Amino acid sequence: MARPRHLSEPRPLQLLLILVALAYMGLMLFLPLGAVLVQALQDGWTAWLDAVREPDALAAIRLTLLVAGISVPLNMIFGVAAAWAISKYDFRGKTLLVTLIELPFSVSPVVSGLVFVLLFGAQGWFGEWLAARNIEIIFAVPGLVLATVFVTFPFVARQLIPLMTLQGREEEEAALSLGASGWQTFWRVTLPNIRFGLLYGVLLCNARAMGEFGAVSVVSGHIRGETNTMPLHVEVLYNEYNFVAAFAVASLLAGLALVTLVLKSFLEWRHGDELAAARH
Amino acid sequence: MLMARNSRSVLPGFGLSFGITLFWLSAIVLVPLSAVFAKSVTGGWDEFVAAALSDRALAAYRLSFGAALLAAAINCVFGLIVAWVLVRYDFPGKRLFGAAVDLPFALPTAVAGIALTALYADTGLLGAPLAAWGLPVAYQPAGVVMALTFIGLPFVVRTLEPVLAEVSQEAEEAAMTLGATRLQTMARVIFPTLVPALATGFALAFARGAGEYGSVIFIAGNMPFRSEIAPLLIVTQLEEYDFAGAASIAVVMLLVSLAMLLVLNLLQHWQRRRLG
Numbered sequence: 001m002a003r004p005r006h007l008s009e010p011r012p013l014q015l016l017l018i019l020v021a022l023a024y025m026g027l028m029l030f031l032p033l034g035a036v037l038v039q040a041l042q043d044g045w046t047a048w049l050d051a052v053r054e055p056d057a058l059a060a061i062r063l064t065l066l067v068a069g070i071s072v073p074l075n076m077i078f079g080v081a082a083a084w085a086i087s088k089y090d091f092r093g094k095t096l097l098v099t100l101i102e103l104p105f106s107v108s109p110v111v112s113g114l115v116f117v118l119l120f121g122a123q124g125w126f127g128e129w130l131a132a133r134n135i136e137i138i139f140a141v142p143g144l145v146l147a148t149v150f151v152t153f154p155f156v157a158r159q160l161i162p163l164m165t166l167q168g169r170e171e172e173e174a175a176l177s178l179g180a181s182g183w184q185t186f187w188r189v190t191l192p193n194i195r196f197g198l199l200y201g202v203l204l205c206n207a208r209a210m211g212e213f214g215a216v217s218v219v220s221g222h223i224r225g226e227t228n229t230m231p232l233h234v235e236v237l238y239n240e241y242n243f244v245a246a247f248a249v250a251s252l253l254a255g256l257a258l259v260t261l262v263l264k265s266f267l268e269w270r271h272g273d274e275l276a277a278a279r280h
Numbered sequence: 281m282l283m284a285r286n287s288r289s290v291l292p293g294f295g296l297s298f299g300i301t302l303f304w305l306s307a308i309v310l311v312p313l314s315a316v317f318a319k320s321v322t323g324g325w326d327e328f329v330a331a332a333l334s335d336r337a338l339a340a341y342r343l344s345f346g347a348a349l350l351a352a353a354i355n356c357v358f359g360l361i362v363a364w365v366l367v368r369y370d371f372p373g374k375r376l377f378g379a380a381v382d383l384p385f386a387l388p389t390a391v392a393g394i395a396l397t398a399l400y401a402d403t404g405l406l407g408a409p410l411a412a413w414g415l416p417v418a419y420q421p422a423g424v425v426m427a428l429t430f431i432g433l434p435f436v437v438r439t440l441e442p443v444l445a446e447v448s449q450e451a452e453e454a455a456m457t458l459g460a461t462r463l464q465t466m467a468r469v470i471f472p473t474l475v476p477a478l479a480t481g482f483a484l485a486f487a488r489g490a491g492e493y494g495s496v497i498f499i500a501g502n503m504p505f506r507s508e509i510a511p512l513l514i515v516t517q518l519e520e521y522d523f524a525g526a527a528s529i530a531v532v533m534l535l536v537s538l539a540m541l542l543v544l545n546l547l548q549h550w551q552r553r554r555l556g
Contacts, residue, residue: 106487107491172291231390243398253390
């Protein structure tokens with residue numbers, strides 16, 4: 001990384017730039033993270049423990065795990081299927097398809113929740129039909145799952161499409177010509193080739209699924225102990241001026257973010273070659 | 281159009297994988313998004329325009345888009361410095377700082393929102409001195425810019441890093457041997473190659489910031505006409521059961537998103553041409 005001396009800036013300028021960069025990152029990144037931990041523990045460990053063990057908090061944790069546990073595998077299957085179709089075959093409209101897959105990243109989270117209210121809410125297209133059959137989607141778990149699937153839709157696919165495109169189809173063709181079936185080829189050849197890219201995509205998908213706020217906020221209805229995920233529970237506590245409890249639950253989410261970053265850095269460090277394809 | 285045109289691919293599973301992709305894309309993304317467009321015009325064109333371009337909505341767009349532009353610009357300056365330092369210099373803790381750039385991606389937006397509010401409130405660590413200088417941040421439009429600056433940093437840094445790493449050493453050598461000073465080399469040789477990536481990072485940060493909700497609502501104050509962002513106005517109208525109104529504003533936001541996608545695709549072409 002270090003470049004020849006004559007191709008770098010004078011040492012004082014380097015130091016100045018490093019200081020500016022570190023100060024900016026300290027101010028913008030580390031200080032807010034520190035604020036969460038300090039606020040969460042300002043009344044001591046027992047207050048923290050009480051806040052995260054309280055029934056509504058536990059219900060929120062369970063709901064967050066449930067919603068992510070459904071949404072992430074769904075998007076994982078979709079991501080692998082989409083990457084297989086896009087990378088292993090040639091067809092027209094491929095660029096458009098990739099753009100549409102990445103579309104949810106450009107949509108405001110609030111709009112991502114709104115679309116499902118307009119479809120399945122009491123006033124929505126299917127509202128009456130669902131009400132007549134006693135099926136609850138909005139203000140219930142299915143709505144939370146739909147909104148979460150929408151916002152995390154592109155994560156796995158966008159990681160795998162460049163990787164599998166780069167790998168081509170020669171290995172799969174070799175396996176087939178040696179008599180393997182399609183599924184055998186997928187499980188024994190393709191999957192081992194993409195496992196770290198897949199893991200990476202799933203990791204990012206999961207972090208967003210568990211932390212999503214705007215989209216689930218619109219479809220949740222904020223029913224305490226029932227339809228509040230962890231981020232929504234944080235909001236409810238915060239708006240009740242119960243700051244210690246709000247930051248205590250928030251610190252769990254911050255912990256999730258840190259674990260995600262550590263695993264992500266580890267994957268980039270150990271399997272950087274495989275992940276590099278997606279970074280261009 | 282949807283048939284695999286290239287018969288050279290002997291791999292099975294095109295029908296299955298393409299079918300899953302198209303079904304899932306339609307069910308989760310395309311059909312729901314079209315519902316917004318359909319709902320926005322249920323009351324007719326005039327009602328759509330009245331809701332989408334009401335004074336309150338216009339003020340909300342101005343804040344959302346204006347703050348997103350400003351935050352993206354701030355991040356272009358500091359993001360360039362951060363990316364430059366991370367790619368080109370060695371210093372202790374570099375790996376830690378490199379990994380920390382992604383914190384805004386990983387940290388749930390609601391957590392970022394309450395953390396920034398705690399820091400920048402009048403009683404907060406940074407808010408107290410700022411307020412004493414007459415620069416209150418929290419519950420002001422400045423708070424929106426602050427939150428969006430937090431959210432936008434990784435977009436600029438992560439877009440610049442690979443390009444900075446690839447600037448050819450030969451070009452820099454050539455500039456040096458032709459008598460350019462280091463600053464001239466930076467400004468005339470290196471910087472121009474970064475412009476497409478910088479523009480891409482700017483556009484990504486802007487697009488994300490314009491629609492951002494969770495990190496903003498805690499710090500913004502949420503006063504109509506003053507510190508109310510467009511996504512919050514959608515939520516407010518939804519809570520008042522004004523579905524068509526909410527959908528109308530959502531359509532405006534979506535159109536801007538689509539325009540940004542187009543801009544980003546064009547920028548990508550530009551960048552690829554630049555890099556040859």
